[in-house]
Amino acid sequence: MAHAAEKLPTYVVTPPPELEREPLVLNGRSPAWISDKIAGITEGKTPRWWWIALGISVCGMLMMFSMIAYLVSTGIGVWGLNQPTAWAWDITNFVFWIGIGHAGTLISAILCLLRQRWRTSINRAAEAMTLFAVVCAGIFPVVHTGRVWFALMPGYLIPFPNANVIWPQFRSPLLWDVFAVSTYGTVSLLFWYTGLIPDLATMRDRAVTKLKKFLYGLFAMGWTGSNRHWSNYEKAYLILAGLSTPLVLSVHSVVSFDFAVSQVPGWHTTIFPPYFVAGAIFSGFGMVLTLLVPLRSVCGLEDVITKRHIELMCKVILATGSIVGYAYGMEFFIAWYGGNPYELYAFQNRAFGPYWWAYWSMITCNVVSPHLFWFKWCRTRMWFVFLVSIVVNIGMWFERFVIIVTSLHRDYLPSSWDYFRPTYVDILTFMGSFGLFCTLFLLFLRFLPMIAIAEVKAVTPHADPHHPLGGGKLGGAHR
Amino acid sequence: MSNTGKPYALVAEFETPALAMHAAEMVRDAGYKRWDVHTPYPVHGMDGAMGLHNSKVGWFTFIGGTTGFTLGMLMIWWMGKVDYALPVGGKPLFSPIFAFPVAYELTILLGAFGTLFGMMLLNRLPRHYHPLLKYPRFRNATHDRIYIAIECADPRYSDAETRRLLESTGSRHIEVVED
Structure with missing residues (x-):
């Protein structure tokens, strides 16, 4: 080991300039700084912007709940649905929200397996975003049934012995979706909670009030940072990442089966699963950026969520946006090449029919805007990134709207063709779901560490026993 | 002290x-x-x-995952073929193909629970004192x-x-x- 011992520290201290990477935490911040900074966000006086944001969000949330109350008490006629457009904003919103969730799982699971260590700064907030997006998503398929008590009653969606002695229809992709989405929500929660355990212990040990100490302590389960525990914990975390990876790919695939398994032209295509998954990750990263770009400046986290992090996320948007653009092109090609006149008509109708405005909004937002991220200038201007991230979100909402409404509004029976227009109930319910999402996210920011403290500490040079900052000495290799 | x-x-x-x-x-x-x-x-x-030594958490995941898959398949087979046959379009009453997505999700669900509870069991958590x-x-x-x-x-x-x-x-x- 003697020769390795001489080489190792020199290599660690000064890699050749071309191999040098930007540090993940800037300004050489120490582990102590990291816990003070991140836990400090929840410990200080509640800032005024938080109260204002919470006020607005709660109003939005209440608006959504009152719209749902109106819908449930009156019937789904309060929405703009008609025959043949029996699915419109409800399912669009469902797919939109569930798609947003996918970025959180991609960051926490797939980037973990790929050893992308930059994920540590953003995974906690992204996972929280996933959970809250799944909550918002879950509302729409339930309320779109109109008589929600049937959807919620065990035995209809969830297999449970009931008075009608029948079981759910397991051949239906809609039922697969029930399992996929509920598994997704549950596993995301488990993964998020597992990641939180060491940080809850940090919060417990810093807490000054009895109540905080009790609550953080309760959920930290008595974590002492024992290395025997870390050993099992790290393995469990890795396995959860391994389980979440096929899960996240399956969830949006199953969502796409809701459409692809049907016979509707424009839906019945094999490209749907990969195309939906790429779109979901694309929109999710849009939302992560929408949330984190302002937060990093408001909370002063520029040293932890660095420009490099933002740039890398922009590159993911570029990659997945390109896949989405390719899928749009391929859909059109197959519609022509497949020789099915109904399929071809559905696609011509998308681009040039009555919903042309929705189609071209989608193309502008999803195909054109991500390609701005080829340029470093665009990736490093925070206001610009923020703007594009919102455009991406709008584009992805339009994508689902285009897929659902343009395919349905012209069915095989021309006498029933119709044009869908949303009512104010449609619009306010959707807007209100942002209120619910933001309320949950703001509460998360206030009471839980928004960045994985222990994980970020672990990627600093101070935590590396071979690095001089971690106490590593020249020739000090260990057995 | x-x-x-x-x-x-x-x-x-x-x-x-x-x-x-x-x-x-x-x-x-x-x-x-x-x-x-x-x-x-x-x-x-x-x-x-x-x-x-290497952590044994993986065994709990394995037990959870196989339980989930088996339970999923058995549930769909029993409900749709044994307990209440519901013929639709002459399609088979049970096939592992249409049962797969649900069994797959249950594999992951119970695998994840197995992992978390396995970790807690091996670490003897929660231990508040x-x-x-x-x-x-x-x-x-x-x-x-x-x-x-x-x-x-x-x-x-x-x-x-x-x-x-x-x-x-x-x-x-x-x-x-x-x-």
């Missing part, structure tokens, strides 16, 4: 992971069994320095310090010997923590 009662462990504080890792190697080589290193973040290589949690300095174990605790119940433990060992590791703060 925390409470009255009998001594629980001799605890040494370290400022850097490198020092703590060398110390852990020395404690391991001295043949102690009931001891632990408490770190605010996972330290790469510490498992080896402590002489720990721990003598070290009463030791005021130990608050830094979730902040930026590393602690090595050698339990007095270890067969090799002796007040003088163990203290000498920990002193030789370069720790600047060594203290007995009571139960």
Whole structure:
């Protein structure tokens, strides 16, 4: 080991300039700084912007709940649905929200397996975003049934012995979706909670009030940072990442089966699963950026969520946006090449029919805007990134709207063709779901560490026993 | 010093992971069994320095996952073919193909529960009482310090010997923590 011992520290201290990477935490911040900074966000006086944001969000949330109350008490006629457009904003919103969730799982699971260590700064907030997006998503398929008590009653969606002695229809992709989405929500929660355990212990040990100490302590389960525990914990975390990876790919695939398994032209295509998954990750990263770009400046986290992090996320948007653009092109090609006149008509109708405005909004937002991220200038201007991230979100909402409404509004029976227009109930319910999402996210920011403290500490040079900052000495290799 | 009662462990504080890792190697080589290193973040290589074996969490995942898959398939087969046959379009009453998505999701669901509960079981968590949690300095174990605790119940433990060992590791703060 003697020769390795001489080489190792020199290599660690000064890699050749071309191999040098930007540090993940800037300004050489120490582990102590990291816990003070991140836990400090929840410990200080509640800032005024938080109260204002919470006020607005709660109003939005209440608006959504009152719209749902109106819908449930009156019937789904309060929405703009008609025959043949029996699915419109409800399912669009469902797919939109569930798609947003996918970025959180991609960051926490797939980037973990790929050893992308930059994920540590953003995974906690992204996972929280996933959970809250799944909550918002879950509302729409339930309320779109109109008589929600049937959807919620065990035995209809969830297999449970009931008075009608029948079981759910397991051949239906809609039922697969029930399992996929509920598994997704549950596993995301488990993964998020597992990641939180060491940080809850940090919060417990810093807490000054009895109540905080009790609550953080309760959920930290008595974590002492024992290395025997870390050993099992790290393995469990890795396995959860391994389980979440096929899960996240399956969830949006199953969502796409809701459409692809049907016979509707424009839906019945094999490209749907990969195309939906790429779109979901694309929109999710849009939302992560929408949330984190302002937060990093408001909370002063520029040293932890660095420009490099933002740039890398922009590159993911570029990659997945390109896949989405390719899928749009391929859909059109197959519609022509497949020789099915109904399929071809559905696609011509998308681009040039009555919903042309929705189609071209989608193309502008999803195909054109991500390609701005080829340029470093665009990736490093925070206001610009923020703007594009919102455009991406709008584009992805339009994508689902285009897929659902343009395919349905012209069915095989021309006498029933119709044009869908949303009512104010449609619009306010959707807007209100942002209120619910933001309320949950703001509460998360206030009471839980928004960045994985222990994980970020672990990627600093101070935590590396071979690095001089971690106490590593020249020739000090260990057995 | 925390409470009255009998001594629980001799605890040494370290400022850097490198020092703590060398110390852990020395404690391991001295043949102690009931001891632990408490770190605010996972330290790469510490498992080896402590002489720990690979974690067994994976077995719990495996048991959870296979249970989920089997349960899913059996449930769909029993509900749709045995208990209440519901013929649709002449299609088979049961086929592993249409049952796959649900069984797949249940594999992951129960696998994830198996992983989390397996981790908790192996770590004996939740454990809300721990003598070290009463030791005021130990608050830094979730902040930026590393602690090595050698339990007095270890067969090799002796007040003088163990203290000498920990002193030789370069720790600047060594203290007995009571139960």
